Amino acid sequence: MAYKTHNNGELRLADVDKKIILSGWVNKRRDHGGLIFIDLRDGSGIVQVVFNPESSLESHAKAHSLRQEWVVKIEGIVRMRPKEAINPHIATGEIEVLAENLEILNPSLTPPFEIVEDKEPAEELRLKYRYLDLRRQVCKDRLILRHKVMQRTRRFLDEKGFLEIETPQLIRSTPEGARDFLVPSRLIRGKFYALPQSPQLFKQILMVAGFERYFQIARCFRDEDLRADRQPEFTQLDIEASFIDEEYIYSLMEEFIKVLFLDILGIDIPIPLIRISYDDSLLRFGTDKPDLRFGMEIRDLAFLSESDVKIFQTASTIRGIKASGLSGSRKEMDELTEFVKTKGAGGLAWFKVEGGSLSSPLAKFLKEPELKRIQDRFSAEDGDVILIVADKKKVVEQALSELRLSLGEKLGLIKEGFSFCWIIDPPLMEYSEEEKAYKPSHHPFTSPKETDWQIIFISPEKTKARAYDLVLNGSEIGGGSIRIHRRELQETIFNSLKIQEEAKKEFDFLLTAFSYGAPPHGGIALGLDRLIMMMAKASSIRDVIAFPKTQTGTCPLTSAPFSVSPAQLSELGIKVL
RNA sequence: GGGGUGGUGGUGUAGCCAGGUUAACAUAUCAGGCUGUCAACCUGAAGAUCGAGGGUUCAAAUCCCUUCCAUCCCGCCA
Secondary structure (H helix, E strand, O other), rough: OOOOOHHHOOOOHHHHOOOEEEEEEEEEEEEEEOEEEEEEOOOEEEEEEEEOOOOHHHOOOOOOOOOOOOOEEEEEEEEEEHHHOOOOOOOOOOEEEEEEEEEEOOOOOOOOOOOOOOOOOOOHHHHHHHHHHOOOOOHHHHHHHHHHHHHHOOOOOOOOHOOOOOOOEEEOOOOOOOOOEEEOOOOOOOOOEEOOOHEEEEHHHHHHOOOOOEEEEEEEEOOOOEEEEEEEEEEEEEEEEEOOOHHOOOHHHHHHHHHHHHHHHHHOOOOOOOOEEEHHHHHHHHHOOOOOOOOOEOOOOOHHHHOOHHHHHHHHEEEEEEEEEOOOOOHHHHHHHHHHHHHHOOOOOEEEOOOOOOEOHHHHHHOHOOOOOOOHOOOOOOEEEEEEEEEHHHHHHHHHHHHHHHHHHHOOOOOOOOOOEEEEEOOOOEOOOOOOEEOOOOOOOOOOOOOHHHHHHHOHHHOOOOOOEEEEEOOOEEEEEEEEEOHHHHHHHHHHHHHHHHHHOOOHHHHHHHHOOOOEEEEEEEHHHHHHHHHHOOOOOOHOOOOOOOOOOOOOOEEOOOOHHHHHHHHOOOOOO
16 A cells, blocks of 8 residues: 655656655645645655545545644645745645545644744753654754764765774773763672763774774763753764874864765865964963854963053963954943953953043053053054953963853854864873862873973973864864873873872773784764754754753653662662662 | 753743732634635634742732752863
């Protein structure tokens, strides 16, 4: 029994006079008493079906009872619409299907919310009835985009000689990084598996095994708090290669990005992508993931520490930005001051350029050459406002970074489009105040820059890493590094991180593997959900995941997580406290 | 763990700041009408203990406290 001879959305003038069978959902019914129109929707789109009592009294009568989301099968004839009834807004708008027979395949309850393209109910409802939410074309399109990205990715890497190899989902827990999701072992009571935060160790082991080009579209798990762009389970494009250096990764990924955007979005991303050093990025943008869609770069004003203004004398770092297009009103300055205070800064110094010179409550405490120098530093002209934060380096960077983004948005400076960059030469490790120890800024398998690696012992925070992040529009969408492949160096790094004893045990298998001729290798991992989210111009990662979790990590559709039976627990030897 | 926003018929919102008739509007639903609609239209009907609990008050959707849920952010995310 045939359900369809054609797809609804694909019918065109060329199909006129064909006798066809269609199936799908009733998207909309317009009942004129005499004539009844329904918009019939399937995976391909929508077509209008007309019920006319003159051509089929029986199906016309049946069509009266149709409601939204009923599933029906229709036999009929494609015909041209009357000229005045052509609908230019839909692809099938020049034709319609005159129904001769209507079969109701499955009625539907009244949906809990209207399934309309441009209206969205509360997110919790959307997720509870995700199958209804996903009936909207906008939702479908995002998952179709995701499919295309995955297919194109596989083809691209296959053509480059990469092998797709799966790695385990049940692995051992290691202390580094994010919190693990744990899975109790039944066979060995009291022991636990962890779900992988990334396939990092396995892909390095694959390199030791001699697979010189590996990739995987890997599901990863991190038990941390959620955000608009963070889910507890997410998908990573994981890549690793042997006998390569940074340049190989840069050009591979640049070609990949170019192909992906060109083939799927028809957008030509210029390559090579610009590279900005980590230090430079912090100086110019206050962050290691700069949004390059607009300028408004941060300038250093260290010379002000010589001035008579006390806060400038005591602050370790003085930097500022120039904004054009602000009103410069007292109220506005107060708001901006409040804004940077919420970001941790003590306050905001501001200067307005009026009549060629700077005016400010602070102006009377500064000498004329100092004011001139501030203005020159920004090439500021009448109407510009210069905003300065003086504080500890980290605070200044963060406050100005946030201020820059906020003003960029407020002043409408952020251009449409996709601005990629590489952030390179980050520090190998950072000092953690909380833990009173050095922590790897990427991960402990990252190779130090050869020129720098002797100073690991002298000043660890000054050692640069052979690591790189890929940044798109102010979002980190990927990161990787050239790895350590020699056991001694890896042990040295573990030593510097003061996790030697622990690490020896946790990563013994890796160190052992490195003892058997590990090739030089490196790689990268891209957050695919995030990349797709940006390609789709979606505001949340949830929009590009078929069945995402809420912010508290629940699934309203299935009510996960849920309690388990005492029998299940006792089998695992687990007791809930 | 902390901060912001929101929770009112099925859905989306208004009302809340400044307490006081029958909680308003749109849409969906139901019934009737209608032969060219495509956000169909016209007429009518039904539908809400205002997230939950407590308090203040003669009187609470409105003020106060607690709590839950959603969402955004900080912390966290090698």
